[in-house]
Amino acid sequence: MEGPVMLEIKNISKTFAPKTVNEVRALQQVSLQISKGSFTGVIGTNGSGKSTLLNAIAGNFELDRGSVVLDGQNITRWPEFKRAKLIGRVFQNPFAGSAAGMSIAENIVMAMRRGRGWSLRTAVTSSERREMAEKVHSLKMGLEDRLDNPIGNLSGGQRQALTLLMATWLKPKLLLLDEHTAALDPKSAAKVAELTSKIIAEEKLTALMVTHSMQQAVDLPGRIIMMHRGQVVEDFRDEMKQRVRVPDLIRVFERVQKMELFDQSVAEMLEQQYV
Numbered sequence: 001m002e003g004p005v006m007l008e009i010k011n012i013s014k015t016f017a018p019k020t021v022n023e024v025r026a027l028q029q030v031s032l033q034i035s036k037g038s039f040t041g042v043i044g045t046n047g048s049g050k051s052t053l054l055n056a057i058a059g060n061f062e063l064d065r066g067s068v069v070l071d072g073q074n075i076t077r078w079p080e081f082k083r084a085k086l087i088g089r090v091f092q093n094p095f096a097g098s099a100a101g102m103s104i105a106e107n108i109v110m111a112m113r114r115g116r117g118w119s120l121r122t123a124v125t126s127s128e129r130r131e132m133a134e135k136v137h138s139l140k141m142g143l144e145d146r147l148d149n150p151i152g153n154l155s156g157g158q159r160q161a162l163t164l165l166m167a168t169w170l171k172p173k174l175l176l177l178d179e180h181t182a183a184l185d186p187k188s189a190a191k192v193a194e195l196t197s198k199i200i201a202e203e204k205l206t207a208l209m210v211t212h213s214m215q216q217a218v219d220l221p222g223r224i225i226m227m228h229r230g231q232v233v234e235d236f237r238d239e240m241k242q243r244v245r246v247p248d249l250i251r252v253f254e255r256v257q258k259m260e261l262f263d264q265s266v267a268e269m270l271e272q273q274y275v
């Protein structure tokens with residue numbers, strides 16, 4: 001049932017500010033296999049390591065240990081810019097993914113020519129322009145007539161839709177979405193979520209999407225992983241995923257937190273006994 005593996009994460013760990021009072025074990029021996037063409041929702045409480053997991057895959061920092069293999073290539077030592085040719089990303093902040101002062105067309109040209117060297121100065125060809133207008137039209141936001149307007153004049157939802165289009169233009173091997181609808185008003189968020197599903201399905205992309213909405217994770221096809229304290233604590237897939245509902249997820253959250261409280265109180269008890 002499962003396709004070939006697109007992403008294989010083996011035993012990755014990352015501690016920020018090690019051996020200081022600010023030490024955070026953001027990822028603790030996380031292993032994960034993602035199949036080609038699959039969709040995975042990532043949920044978990046604030047600070048549980050969701051963004052750090054995506055950042056580790058994208059190469060924002062060096063790992064303390066472990067490896068990341070993408071489509072058979074070990075990219076563990078690749079710098080971020082090199083991985084960016086294979087990995088598309090959309091962040092929570094609608095202003096992060098595009099250059100405000102540049103036009104829609106100029107922003108798209110950068111996405112279209114990504115990884116092809118310094119060809120930005122070359123004028124946009126008429127066929128590129130046609131392709132642009134066509135894809136922008138498919139967003140159904142009326143932006144195809146505004147290709148030469150600065151992207152900074154657009155709403156957050158419009159910018160996020162364009163960022164999504166640009167992140168997927170060259171059909172990345174992996175699409176990483178980090179709460180990319182969380183900063184939008186409900187209507188724009190719904191629209192961008194719908195576009196996301198459409199593009200992922202049409203382009204048959206492999207995607208990893210962090211969401212704060214358990215309902216969204218349940219409604220979307222594919223797998224759900226739950227993170228807690230830098231670890232993947234639950235993995236709902238196949239029939240389990242079909243059956244799982246929001247109250248079940250909440251119960252799991254509560255159980256995980258209770259176990260932690262238990263661990264803490266035991267630790268405290270032991271500490272008190274031995275001081």
Ligand SMILES: Nc1ncnc2c1ncn2[C@@H]1O[C@H](COP(=O)(O)OP(=O)(O)O)[C@@H](O)[C@H]1O
Pocket residue numbers: 016017024025026044045046047048049050051052053
């Ligand atoms: N660059 C960083 N430097 C120091 N601490 C960080 C950094 N990035 C994340 N953290 C810490 O790592 C933990 C996990 O963060 P993050 O992955 O952003 O959580 P999430 O996305 O699940 O809310 C948090 O305690 C956060 O403060």
Ligand SMILES: [Mg+2]
Pocket residue numbers: 050051052
């Ligand atoms: Mg985050």
